[in-house]
Amino acid sequence: MTTRQPLTAHVHRSGTVLAAAITLVAAAVWAAHHGIQAANYGDDTGSRLAAVWIITFLLLLTQTIMYHCERPRRISPRARRQLDALHVAVLLPVYNEDEGYLRLGLESFLNQTRRPNSVHVVDDGSTSSDYAQVRAWWLRAARQAGITTTWQRTPNRGKRHAQATGVEASPCADVYVTVDSDSCLAPNAIEEILLPFANRRVQSVAGIVLATNHRTNLLTRVADLWFTTGQLTDRSALSSMGAVLVNSGPLAAYRAPVVRDNLDSYLNEWFMGRRVMFSDDSLLTLYALLRGRTVQQPSAIVFTALPEKASHFARMYMRWMRGSTIRSVWRMRYLPVTGWAYWAHLLRWFQVALSTTVLGWLLAVEPIVYGNLPPASFLLVPLLIGAAQGLRYLGVIRSDERMRHRAVTWFLTPLAVLVSWTALRVMRWWGMATCARTGWGTRQNGAEVSLTTEAAPALEATPAGSRVPLPDDTTLTIPVVKLLDPDTETTLQIAVPAR
Template sequence: MFVLFAIQVALYHLDRPTRVPASAQQRLDRLHVCILMPVYNEDPGYLRLGLESFLQQSRRPDSVHVVDDGSTTTDYAEIRDWWLRAATRAGVTTTWQRVPNGGKRHAQARGVEAGADADVYITVDSDSYLDPRAVEEILQPFSKRRVQSVAGIVIATNNRGPARPARPQPLGHAGKATRRARREYRRAVLSWRGSQLLARTSDLWFVTSQMVDRSGQSAVGAVMVNSGPLAAYRAGLVRENLGSYLNETFMGRGVSFSDDSMLTLYAQERGLTVQQSTAIVFTAMPERWNHFGRMYLRWMRGSTIRSVWRMRYLSMARPAFWLHAMRWTQMVLTQLVTVWLLVVEPVAYDNMPPLSMLWIPFLLGWAQGLRYLGIIRTDERIRSRLLTWLMMPLAIIMAWTWLRWLRWYGIFTCARTGWGTRQNGAEVSLG
């Protein structure tokens, strides 16, 4: 386990963002860059924010194709009309389609058809908005012909949770009503503090995992999973695999989730998959524990299915195959060692777990979490970032308990291929 850990540390320290000379930049500038944005029951505020970010890019996309996948909460008429006018004024070719609900993949396919002349497709989720240099930065690695896909860095828009609940107003002589309002306010404050805790720990966990795990994979051109909020692909790769992408099945059931990892797998079969740590996107993370749990469970089910496909289809000559095998070896060894130290040793040999188990994981977590502090946000003071970094023990405990249980539950229930979120509307709103 130490050797595997040491390899991981060495790899993520080797990862560097790609920088290109002027001649290569000219070739990148000639590429037709097309953004695909599927929309389903999205919060209108987040949707408009994301669309605005496309027009504020240092390198604007050549085309943007928005596909409303049969949303049931609104038709977005006002936003659609504004966007079509704004994109036209900016010289960005665009379409806005509303289609019957068929899932995210089918919505993306409609965008691919509309942008058939693209050289690069950039996928962006409808609750995400791009840093002003995101498009320019994510194109840089495509200066190398072997690179087939590029992952951006995802950080939380709502990294400090929702706004604090408003205090109840005095209601004169209505004492009962006042007491009831106060009780509801106290419950709302407790829920708000729980949301704040979730927002900070999940942002810390998610960003650190990208800057550690995925950076290590990127160092050898073997990123396993791109993130939906921001990823870029060679257009030919997407078009040539569109049929299998839309018709993936597992154990006789159609697979609607894990779309990002499927596109990444296609890219791994053809060449290198990398991460550009200077391509930043902000996205809405869950603010409720049950929402986060359903999202993570969907990720684990998709990860299990994708692991089967990697073992079946990836060549052993690819670094991605061996990194994937190493990851599973590390996970199984971690479970075995944990059970041995916490169960077998105390019961069979009357040896209590070593005290080092109480502090070494936290020290390692804080050390790796320093990479979280490497991303500077102009909308947050460094002391707030430090406070989040100090919460690493909570993120580790969450990963060792609740998330570990969800991981194994997801592995054993991977045949359940439903999406699991947003059926009743957006679960996070900008307001």
């Protein structure tokens, strides 16, 4: 039996994409100018709107240039030898995760070009499974691969405490790599995410997160487009300044002292008299920012499961917005005013406030108070800007997807922009208003996304022709590619009878 090829991807830099993005931004400038000229606004209102659009487009143009300046870190052979000598410990908290995704992620550690020195799995009191079979398989596979590993089960106290348990199990680590229980690392992810640490000022590194289940339905397609674009525009621009504000949970790396020295405050964050249970990644990033540079490595790729239901997505997004509000308070309080991160954070909130104010003015104040409806050309502005930024999505080349399929997703940009400017904008402000609700809110009733068409992980890490011991009464679900259409697949189930 042949082994399945692991998922891989890389971000392609293209001058054509940059030129197209600048062209679309210029078209948005023209649309805004045309709208102001065509509208029956007074001189004062028209002048103010013109000033607002000029500022907006200057910021957009600056950001576009900045995110195209981001480059994957490359190092000398001597620096690589120094990185190879570091003890890299992976922290993997688990809570009510689907066993298929958990196995897929654990196997990706075995396939790394630079394997971690240790992996520490902490089951945070899961109620949906005890993961006995996964645990037995992983302990055996890790031992054979020469990876030191621990697997502990603790009472349910939250993700931060689970990570802290892993930190206590690896007191000699030089770098901690944090992952989620549904993270599947590309084969060179750990090798690549370590490269920026050759610069001693770098304290944390973010990876690029892509969706494993991006073609499941319309929601996962749009979410993958939105998430990927955000990482390769906003976060890439911040990375060029060494001021990434939020690392991604599915893959991030920190110098060990960043985590160990702040462990007590990390486990005891309170806001408005309530313990904060979420926004752990942004808090670790804040600790790193206070010590030096925080960057993104666009060549360090991880695949993760996105919400497949609107209710799951809404709970996740509300958690992010509440956490973002709390984290903003801490950034304003603790980040030095002389650093890029402080002003980047302030500018982000300025843009949110400005865009919301302009939107409210055009859609409410002008029609109701002055009887002026906004010109249709104004509707083109956010669509053109979204299309320009969304071009970055097309720069991601995946081993499991052809470019024409990614182009289909990119054509959903107008839908993504519409949702972002309406529903997500309302949710953002509601999240700010309800930021005192600090509970986690997902996976309380078990895994919400399941991997149902993957082969058993024990087979994937085994050379072709090898014999693999299987538990009794095992059913293997194996994807089979149809010869007439390579882009579709069916499944073959093989039941192994009890012996």
